[in-house]
Amino acid sequence: MKFFARVPNINFMAQRKTGLLVSTVLTLGALLLVAIRGLNLGIDFTGGVLVEVEYPQTVELDVVRADLAAAEYDRAVVQYFGSTNAVLIRLPPAANASSAQVSTNILQALHAEEKGIELRRIEFVGPQVGEELTEKGGLALLFAFIGIMIYIAFRFEWKFSIGAIAALIHDAVMVLGYLSLLWVEFDITTLAAILALIGYSNNETIVIFDRVRENLINQRRADILEVVNLSVNQTLLRSVITHLTTLLVLFALLILGGSSVHSFSVALIFGVIVATYSSIYVSTNLAVALGVSREDLLPPEDKEVDAMP
Incomplete structure (x- = not known):
């Protein structure tokens, strides 16, 4: 158990520019792949x-x-x-x-x-049922993004909010590109997997953001990159254990669950792996690039009240 008590010291932010560039290129590539090749829509969407x-x-x-x-x-x-x-x-x-x-x-x-x-x-x-399902599925994703963005902006800071939404869009687009590349059937269970991935990825991001905020307030002499590295390293072992246990369940579903949950399992397995990367090099990295600072997170000072005569 001593291994799990140790905090690693990995300089994640040393590759922050490379990570953001790779994420941008892969996201654009996934968008082009979906636009050109399309998705293997299931009966839920085609009628x-x-x-x-x-x-x-x-x-x-x-x-x-x-x-x-x-x-x-x-x-x-x-x-x-x-x-x-x-x-x-x-x-x-x-x-x-x-x-x-x-x-x-x-x-x-x-x-x-x-x-x-x-x-x-x-x-x-008829196909009109599939069109209605497509429209409602898109609205569900849009409302989820808006709600998450408002909550994070209220709970943390708007720069964190932009980073979190960018990571969620990155994860969803990457999964769509992966499904298009492998021509995995996209049905209602796959849409459910993407919605589940949004919640899963956002949870990972929130954990890192919360530790960044805490360390920014406590570590007064450290700069923002040192604070982010410390925060990511402090949550790293927790993230590894969480992702491994989640992947064990998803691989069990993939192998033993049958064809009815095949696309669900495939989408989430890839999504969990992508979410591990995006929570560091997309959400947190973009917040740093936007210039988040200690002053943004400090609680407002109480106004002095004049003493009674």
Whole structure:
């Protein structure tokens, strides 16, 4: 345990200009990649076909996915619906196919006659639903950024607020670029992963900011770079332990969670790694570049009150 009690002495701010330059280049590259290549949008955003079937007994989702994959329904999203014998299947838009044709093909793929499967409903979801989801998802990200920016400006200082928002935008854009590069399906769970990443990354940033503020007030003779280095080193071991335990859970989800949480796990694993970097070289580094100082964080002095005669 003595190892965890020691505070390392790493000069992170020595590479502050390089770190900010690398972050800027990678963010612009990710934006260009998303703009040119786009995202592999899932059925949640493109619309498609919803098919609900009921098995006579409990069924494993992997069995359903295997039957659909054998019939060349590789992009089908399968999940339980209310119970373990009711399954909801989401398929990409069916071109020039009626509901009768789609239901017949699905039942044949699932070997309905042999297994006693019953078709409960089939619905066609238009792309307008996906457009509405895209709009609301974008608004959710925007409101999250605005709320975080206002809170940090009120709780700390506006220069810290700018740095924190820049780090969150950096993390979100980097994850989008990564998903576009690997062509990972972007569905509603991936959007949830990005929203979760915003909270996770912001928590890491707040911890460093709080220590910077404390050390700026207490370390009167140290300059801003020495204070930032001390603060990052003091929180480093905590960050390493937090990130490692989080990554262990995410890798477990990736390996054992199945296809339903695959994109969620992939997005968060990359996001956690990026957040570790951005909390130092984007948020804190940008606050330093904006000129945050001890005077910005000192509490206001009480006005002297004239003594009563």
